Amino acid sequence: MGPHPTVAAIRLAVRRVLHDIVTASPEPHPLVLAACSGGADSMALAAALAFEAPRLGVRAGAVTVDHGLQAGSALRAEEVAGRLRTLGLDPVDAVGVTVGRQGGPEAAARDARYAALDATAERRGASAVLLGHTRDDQAETVLLGLARGSGIRSLSGMAAVSGTGGRYRRPFLLLDRDTVRQGCLAQGITVWEDPHNHDPAYTRSRVRHEALPILEKSLGKGVVEALARTAQLSRDDADALDQWAADAEADAAGDDGSLDAKRLHALPAAVRRRVLRRAAIAAGSPPGFLFARHIEEVDRLVTGWHGQKALNLPGAVSVRRSNGRLFFSPS
Numbered sequence: 001m002g003p004h005p006t007v008a009a010i011r012l013a014v015r016r017v018l019h020d021i022v023t024a025s026p027e028p029h030p031l032v033l034a035a036c037s038g039g040a041d042s043m044a045l046a047a048a049l050a051f052e053a054p055r056l057g058v059r060a061g062a063v064t065v066d067h068g069l070q071a072g073s074a075l076r077a078e079e080v081a082g083r084l085r086t087l088g089l090d091p092v093d094a095v096g097v098t099v100g101r102q103g104g105p106e107a108a109a110r111d112a113r114y115a116a117l118d119a120t121a122e123r124r125g126a127s128a129v130l131l132g133h134t135r136d137d138q139a140e141t142v143l144l145g146l147a148r149g150s151g152i153r154s155l156s157g158m159a160a161v162s163g164t165g166g167r168y169r170r171p172f173l174l175l176d177r178d179t180v181r182q183g184c185l186a187q188g189i190t191v192w193e194d195p196h197n198h199d200p201a202y203t204r205s206r207v208r209h210e211a212l213p214i215l216e217k218s219l220g221k222g223v224v225e226a227l228a229r230t231a232q233l234s235r236d237d238a239d240a241l242d243q244w245a246a247d248a249e250a251d252a253a254g255d256d257g258s259l260d261a262k263r264l265h266a267l268p269a270a271v272r273r274r275v276l277r278r279a280a281i282a283a284g285s286p287p288g289f290l291f292a293r294h295i296e297e298v299d300r301l302v303t304g305w306h307g308q309k310a311l312n313l314p315g316a317v318s319v320r321r322s323n324g325r326l327f328f329s330p331s
């Protein structure tokens with residue numbers, strides 16, 4: 001008798017990702033880590049990694065991050081690490097981080113978490129880190145992007161492969177949250193539910209427990225699948241536009257890094273604004289604080305030029321137009 005259907009689906013998703021990693025890795029036995037909070041999604045991921053990795057010659061480990069935001073969080077992280085070791089994963093690291101304030105609590109915690117995952121992967125020499133984001137997480141991310149009004153890239157959600165060198169892999173983006181949680185129940189896996197996931201003070205929690213249920217009640221089932229599908233379609237379009245913008249930037253750039261305003265003006269707005277955003281980020285403007293309104297102001301130096309003064313962007317970056325060219329530089 002085979003595994004429960006949900007367990008089989010989870011393992012298949014992880015097996016496919018591991019196969020891609022093994023195929024691309026120069027190492028005969030690459031190390032792959034599961035990022036695990038102790039919740040159902042990441043514990044199902046860790047269990048599937050522990051099951052599938054030996055069959056493909058992959059070394060399997062895990063890392064859990066203690067954000068230090070709740071009393072007893074360090075002890076809980078060690079408990080999660082113990083469960084991961086019980087699954088047969090090795091090495092297993094419990095890493096504590098200090099969460100700052102920049103960008104709000106959710107963004108600050110995410111930044112601290114990814115910094116810890118990057119550092120652990122580097123220290124351990126891991127080829128990849130698996131993340132347990134599901135199709136439901138993808139739908140939530142699309143709704144959050146829609147609310148920000150940040151353009152098609154914000155609607156593209158999370159990539160199946162991301163990070164430096166494709167470090168981060170998300171095997172569960174085509175699986176719904178219920179499937180993953182049923183898989184934990186079928187295997188008798190003990191999980192921990194982060195109370196922040198139910199705290200209405202957090203935007204994602206409100207989207208998960210209020211916005212999405214209302215949409216499904218009003219529009220019928222299938223909203224999560226439709227949003228996840230929108231993410232993939234948007235990502236394909238955004239990737240194509242980004243490549244066009246990279247080529248256009250190279251064509252408009254001078255030896256001093258300035259951009260030819262006439263060449264920029266001839267581009268479609270979607271491409272031109274991507275070029276301007278790329279230039280601003282390259283000059284030192286932080287992507288997380290560079291909003292559509294900033295790029296629209298820079299765009300007016302191209303499309304509505306009437307001798308405006310230089311603009312100041314986040315990150316102390318200045319943009320000015322002179323002799324038909326745009327110059328991006330530290331203020």
